[in-house]
Amino acid sequence: xxxxxxxxxxxxxxxxxxxVGFIFLAGVILLGANFLETEMLFFRLIVGLGLGYALxxxxxxxAGSINRAYTTGSTKLLRTLMFMFFxxxxxxTAFLLNADPTTFGLWINPINLGLIAGAILFGFGMSxxxxxxxxxxxxxxxxLPRAFVTLIFFGMGVFLGFPIxxxxxxxxxxxxxxxxxxxxxxxxxxxxxxxxxxFIGALVLTAIFCGIVIFLSFKYERYRKQNNTYxxxxxxAQQDQPSTFDTKDYSLFSSETYHRLFIRPWTLKQGAVVITxxxxxxxGVTKSGWGASTPYGFWFGKVLMxxxxxxxxxxxxxxxxxxxxxxxxxxxPINTQNVGIMLGTIFFLLTANKFKETFMSExxxxxxxxxxxxxxxxxxxxxxxxxxxCNVGALYTxxxxxSLSGWIFLIFMVVGGIVGNKFAKAWFK
Numbered sequence: 001x002x003x004x005x006x007x008x009x010x011x012x013x014x015x016x017x018x019x020v021g022f023i024f025l026a027g028v029i030l031l032g033a034n035f036l037e038t039e040m041l042f043f044r045l046i047v048g049l050g051l052g053y054a055l056x057x058x059x060x061x062x063a064g065s066i067n068r069a070y071t072t073g074s075t076k077l078l079r080t081l082m083f084m085f086f087x088x089x090x091x092x093t094a095f096l097l098n099a100d101p102t103t104f105g106l107w108i109n110p111i112n113l114g115l116i117a118g119a120i121l122f123g124f125g126m127s128x129x130x131x132x133x134x135x136x137x138x139x140x141x142x143x144l145p146r147a148f149v150t151l152i153f154f155g156m157g158v159f160l161g162f163p164i165x166x167x168x169x170x171x172x173x174x175x176x177x178x179x180x181x182x183x184x185x186x187x188x189x190x191x192x193x194x195x196x197x198x199f200i201g202a203l204v205l206t207a208i209f210c211g212i213v214i215f216l217s218f219k220y221e222r223y224r225k226q227n228n229t230y231x232x233x234x235x236x237a238q239q240d241q242p243s244t245f246d247t248k249d250y251s252l253f254s255s256e257t258y259h260r261l262f263i264r265p266w267t268l269k270q271g272a273v274v275i276t277x278x279x280x281x282x283x284g285v286t287k288s289g290w291g292a293s294t295p296y297g298f299w300f301g302k303v304l305m306x307x308x309x310x311x312x313x314x315x316x317x318x319x320x321x322x323x324x325x326x327x328x329x330x331x332x333p334i335n336t337q338n339v340g341i342m343l344g345t346i347f348f349l350l351t352a353n354k355f356k357e358t359f360m361s362e363x364x365x366x367x368x369x370x371x372x373x374x375x376x377x378x379x380x381x382x383x384x385x386x387x388x389x390c391n392v393g394a395l396y397t398x399x400x401x402x403s404l405s406g407w408i409f410l411i412f413m414v415v416g417g418i419v420g421n422k423f424a425k426a427w428f429k
Contacts, residue, residue: 018262021350025049028343036330043285044333048340049347050278051290052138056348058271059235061135062391063126066417070127073224074233075217077268082210084272088400089206091280093199096188101180105288107397108184109388109405114171118387118394119409121379123416126391128376128424133293133390136377137341141349143362149370150377151296157381158297159304162318165385176404185404202402209407239265262351279400286333289397292341293390295334296381301325372427376420383416 032045055061065078096104109115126132129150131139136154139147165171174182178189191201224230245260266274279290301314302325311326318324330336349355365373380390387394387409395413398406 015353017350017353017355018258021347021355024343024350025347028347036336040286041330041333041336044337045340045343047278047282048337048342049344050340051134051275051337052341052344052346053348054266054271054274054278054344055134055138055341056142056345057352058266058268058274059239060268060271060275061132061138062395063130063132063135063417066123066414067127067130067421068233069217069220070418070421072233073221073230074236075221076233076236079214079217080268080272082213083269084276085396085399086206086210087273088276088279088396089203089402091276091283092401093203094280095283097197097199101186101188103287104283104401105286106181106186106401106403107289107291107389107393108181108186108401108403109394109398109409110172110174110184111176111405111408112170112174114165114168114386115388115394115405115408116412118383118385119412120416120419121383122387122390122394122409123413123418124420124423125376125379125381125383125416126413127417127420128372129380130376132392133296133380133384134341134392137292137338138345140342141345142358144359145365146362146369146373149365149373150380152300153374153377154293154381155296155300155303155377157378158293158384159300159318159381161382161385162297162320165388166319171386171388187402187404206399206402213410235265236268239267263353279397289393289401291334291389291393291397292338293381293384293393295332295338297385298324298332298335302329368427372424379420 028045028049032042036042036045060077060080062081065075065081068077069075122132126135129136129146130143131147131150133154136147136151140151174184176185177183178185179192180186180189187202187205188198190205191198194200221230243260243264245256249256251257282288282290297318301309301311301318304314305311305325311322311324314320314325315322324332330339346355349358384390384394389395389398389409391413394409395406398409400406
């Protein structure tokens, strides 16, 4: 059967996407290497590319762990995040065991009312917008209208929250702290007697926390299945399909090899391992962790400057520095890293022959959706200032670096996510 002209044209465009993808990646790397001011900024770009690629190819997102569980009954992503949290603490142990933890920029966040309120708000917002601080960056490529509206109001929420984060005692002070850090509880401090400077006890406690979440996840999933409300997630079904590859048919230059290298979705655990490795690289080079949300407030401020506001007036309002708003965009390491996440998503979709269909899949918003996504972005942005971080800055990085605050954030983020999903469901009814 011969192909029509339309079919030939469509096939041609589709076949060109991988070529465009590799040219795109080469262009990004060349531009970054030659025009970014420092090697560290270029490193941040590479880290962002890796994170964006891994998040997209493994179809992983922190917000999805709660939203998937509520809408489909599947808790597989949540359980995988527990696996990622634990192996990330192993990475941290390797860096800190024979070092002074205070020489690292560890995210040992305060435990206070701000953490609780911020976590609830963040969970509430991520259920509305179906993304989080890192997810909104990948979604700018895969769901532009939803992500764009969310990002605008996310930035507004961060900007409005800056003065509270920096000046309010219920955000800046902590109810509890341990010996090493005055701003929160560093788990190894609780087990100094364990013979390994507290890290054996901290790892065991982390494993127990992860185990409790996994146990409750299985219980919840079983409940959904018994009540015939479990549907499962379609992407997870694709990820779990066994490979049909046989080494006797191996050929380097074949469609099968290309499919395995660039198209076949990574399993959730593969994505978790890659993200952990990138986190290890980031921590080893920067002696800090992964953050994403703070620059969104700076972005919002830069937009306000287009309407006549000065950097000095913005700094006065936010109790920050004028340079946050007046400095070149790519001079900020997290800005560069965040852009890298978007670019890494584009690279994956192009090389997987999915860019066109994915980019065009969610191009229309109803007024009701627009309001919901705006509220979601505002709630998440403001919540990050109360909790001193987002799903990576208040959840993943603190847990990975043995801060008890991360586990408290998780508990109340789940509460906010459940309430938010119930509200969103009623809203669309």
